[in-house]
Structure formats: C-alpha cells, structure tokens
Amino acid sequence: MATTLLLGTRKGTVILERNNNGWQARDILHAGVPVCYAARDPRDGTLWASLDHGHWGPKLSRSRDNGATWEDVLSLKYPKGARHIVQYLPTPDFDPMAPAGQPEYKDAKVYKIWNIAFGAASQPGRLYAGTIPGGLFISDDGGDTWELNRPLWNHASRGGDLFNGEATSENHWGGTPASIDYGVFEPGIHSIVVDPRDPNHLYVAVSSAGVLESRDGGETWVVRNKGMRMDYLPDPEAEWGHDPHFVTACPGQPDHLWQQNHCGVFYSSDGAKTWKKVSQPDVAVHFGFPIAADANDGRCAWVVPARADSERMSIGGGLFVARTSDGGESWQTLRKGLPQQHAYDIVYRHALDAAGDCVCFGSTTGNVYLSEDRGDSWQCLGNHFPPVYSVRFG
Amino acid sequence: MPNVEMTSHLYRFFPQLEHLAIRVPTGSVAEVLRAVDAIAPGFTDYILDEHGALRRHVRLSINNALVVDRKTLSDHVPEDGTLFIFQALSGG
Numbered sequence: 001m002a003t004t005l006l007l008g009t010r011k012g013t014v015i016l017e018r019n020n021n022g023w024q025a026r027d028i029l030h031a032g033v034p035v036c037y038a039a040r041d042p043r044d045g046t047l048w049a050s051l052d053h054g055h056w057g058p059k060l061s062r063s064r065d066n067g068a069t070w071e072d073v074l075s076l077k078y079p080k081g082a083r084h085i086v087q088y089l090p091t092p093d094f095d096p097m098a099p100a101g102q103p104e105y106k107d108a109k110v111y112k113i114w115n116i117a118f119g120a121a122s123q124p125g126r127l128y129a130g131t132i133p134g135g136l137f138i139s140d141d142g143g144d145t146w147e148l149n150r151p152l153w154n155h156a157s158r159g160g161d162l163f164n165g166e167a168t169s170e171n172h173w174g175g176t177p178a179s180i181d182y183g184v185f186e187p188g189i190h191s192i193v194v195d196p197r198d199p200n201h202l203y204v205a206v207s208s209a210g211v212l213e214s215r216d217g218g219e220t221w222v223v224r225n226k227g228m229r230m231d232y233l234p235d236p237e238a239e240w241g242h243d244p245h246f247v248t249a250c251p252g253q254p255d256h257l258w259q260q261n262h263c264g265v266f267y268s269s270d271g272a273k274t275w276k277k278v279s280q281p282d283v284a285v286h287f288g289f290p291i292a293a294d295a296n297d298g299r300c301a302w303v304v305p306a307r308a309d310s311e312r313m314s315i316g317g318g319l320f321v322a323r324t325s326d327g328g329e330s331w332q333t334l335r336k337g338l339p340q341q342h343a344y345d346i347v348y349r350h351a352l353d354a355a356g357d358c359v360c361f362g363s364t365t366g367n368v369y370l371s372e373d374r375g376d377s378w379q380c381l382g383n384h385f386p387p388v389y390s391v392r393f394g
Numbered sequence: 395m396p397n398v399e400m401t402s403h404l405y406r407f408f409p410q411l412e413h414l415a416i417r418v419p420t421g422s423v424a425e426v427l428r429a430v431d432a433i434a435p436g437f438t439d440y441i442l443d444e445h446g447a448l449r450r451h452v453r454l455s456i457n458n459a460l461v462v463d464r465k466t467l468s469d470h471v472p473e474d475g476t477l478f479i480f481q482a483l484s485g486g
Contacts, residue, residue, distance in 0.1 A: 055452055055481040078444055
C-alpha cells in the first residue's frame, strides 16, 4: 500500500502521508512558487521539484532529507550554441500545405522543466529532464551537473545540427500550447520512459512531434508514431506532428506502452513499433491529458477523460476515471465517490498516478481523489489544494 | 562604489543579502550583477537567463532610469549610482 503522495501545485509542493488517521497533508513546501512536477527518486529517496518561478526562471529543487530542507540545482542550462527553429502559433489563415517560409533561429533557453525521470537501479545518479523548448537533459551525478542530449536536439526531424550552421533546417516538431505562457510556441518533452530491463532503452514523447525511441542510451533516436492518427493536419497518419499528451509504460511489461493523445487513447503491445487507437467515444474515453499504467499487467491502464477543445473540463458535469484491463478493448467508467454534479475539473498530464492498487489524481480545481481499490471507489483527500499540476506516489 | 537594492522577495532565496548594504565596484550592469553573485552564489541565475540576458519579468533601473540593454547589460552603473532590481507585476 502506497504511503506517500507528492503534489506539484500552482502554489508549491504538497506531501501527503498515510498514517493511522488516513492521509494527512504536511505544510506546503516551496510556498507560493508554481511547481510543475514533483517526484521521489526511488533509488535513494531524494525528492525533486521542478519550480516554475514566474519571475526568476525555471529551477530544479532537491531535498535529501524528505523535504525538511531544499537546495537549488541551477546547472540545467542550454549550452552555448544550442539553437532551434522558431515556431509560431498557427493563425486562423494558417495553411499547412503552403510552402514553408525561411526558417528563423533562436538561441535556446529553458522555459520550463516539464518532467523529471529516474534512471534504472543499475545506473545510480542517472536522471533525465524534459524541457520546453524540447530538450532532453541527462545527469549522471545525481543532478549536480546536466548535459543536453545532442543527438535528440540535433535530430534530423528538427532540422539537424544547428550548432554548426543551418543543417537541413527541415523542422517537423511543432509547438505546444503549454509554451504559450512563456511568450513562445515551442515543443516540449513531457514524457520520459526508461525500460527497467535495459537502462539504455528510452522513449520520449514530444508535443507536438510524437514518440521517439533510443536503444543506445540516447546516442540515436528513431520515430515511433506508426499507427497514431491525428485530426488536425491533412494527413492523419503523417510521420510527424502528433500530439501525445502523456506516454507511459507498464514497469512489469515494458513493451506495453500507453498514450493519452490529443486525438484519442493509444496502446502499443510491441514496444511502440505500432500504436493502436483504443478510444471508445461511446463511453466518453477519447480526449484527456494523463494516463497511468498498471505496475504489472500491461493491458491495464487508467485515464481521466475530458471534453475536448471546445470545453476542456469534465464531461457533463460529472467527474470519472476510466479503466481498461484488456488493452483498451473495453473501458469501465468509475464514478463511485467522485462528484457527479457541477464538477468542472480538468486533470493535467502529470496529475494521475498508480501504485499497486492505489490510483490518485488531482485537478486544476484543487481537488485530489484517491482510490485504494484500483479505481472502484474514491475518497477525497482535499478540495482546497492549489491547482494541481502533478501527482506522484513516492 | 554603486549600491545595489532589490525586491525583498529575493531575500527568500538569498537570505545573506538581507540587511546587507551591498556596495560593489562600478562597472556595467553585468559586472555589478556578477559582483552580487560573488556574495550570493546563484544570484544571477535568478535575474538572467543562460545567455546572460535579463529574464522577461525582471526589471532593472540605474537610479530612476530603466536599463535599456536587457540582452548584454552594458549600461554603466556610475560610482554614486544605485542599481535597483524589481520584479514585474503579475497576477495569480
């Protein structure tokens, strides 16, 4: 049974702990500072929070004493010479078939550290972080120093090696609306999956490009978007331009990957070689942001569906979680203990997690719900948290 | 030697600067900020991005004049001047 929850919220980091009286929240940490992601490194217990200071820039914060004290980690920066091709938010007269104009280039800087992932047990000190504008950073010393993964940054799909001139400048990575808060429209890496069987086997997911896989520790990357379909470009099966909202894998069966995409729920049982759309709009399983995979059964996953672009809130005023136990062939909607009237919650991509029989999610309305029976029933852990950006057991 | 004054919000992250009369050698804004960073390591990471440009929501002034060069911070802080560090107003 999980006993600790970490919330990244609009106003700080919240730690909830389970004791004899149930789940209790500790006093908020990083009070007043937006925390877009918080998680515990399962290898050494270090707590990590990605701070999204409005004024002072993105920062990592680390605690080695279970949250009693925190230290800034200021070393995650783009190296000199890192550039990217500037993206612009499409205007109403945007024509995706029109010939591309001359690319514009920009020196890269970190707008947001969107996700933190931990290496395998066999690689102590290995950490990963995904950013807007779409850089994967790797540390091998527990986060003291970070390096940009250049093979991904310089990937042909992004225009090639812009450190050394203009390369091909053929860019297939689109921006994410999550970057608009920073006055830009650039891609972001929000999902990083490390294969527990092989620490050199990695996946990242990019909004808006798709999924990439590396089998050599990040030296080379290949696109893994086969079977994914989108509904906002003329060719729904184009190689690039997909918008995974979150991608995760079953730790016990890592070839089973799950993806909540802008255009539906997708499942792969062959290590992302092919994806299959498993949305079921008739039970409202289609749009959403987060997805969680079961620890052992690769066919089992949870989503928190929402109404797509037109509303972006719960469907019909009722909040529910959907669960599949058969690889998306069928979905059960789970509502017991969740509000079914006047609920307008939206759950962000990192704000759903599963650990054993426990499943937890938090919404931007500040509600946090927990199930200890795989989603069959839910208890409320609080209605007055700040807007929740991430939920992780740890 | 110029003075440096700053929004009190920064003292949360750099308590060693609170109650300190910060006086550093005259020079460009970039040089003055580096001198503050020597007193409080990490300080410039809060004010500047990785290219040394002023962060979007930070404002600097020398006495009553807003710093114009936000990219390379070449404005000169005179011997009797004060560099003020403000945060832009924001909501939420």
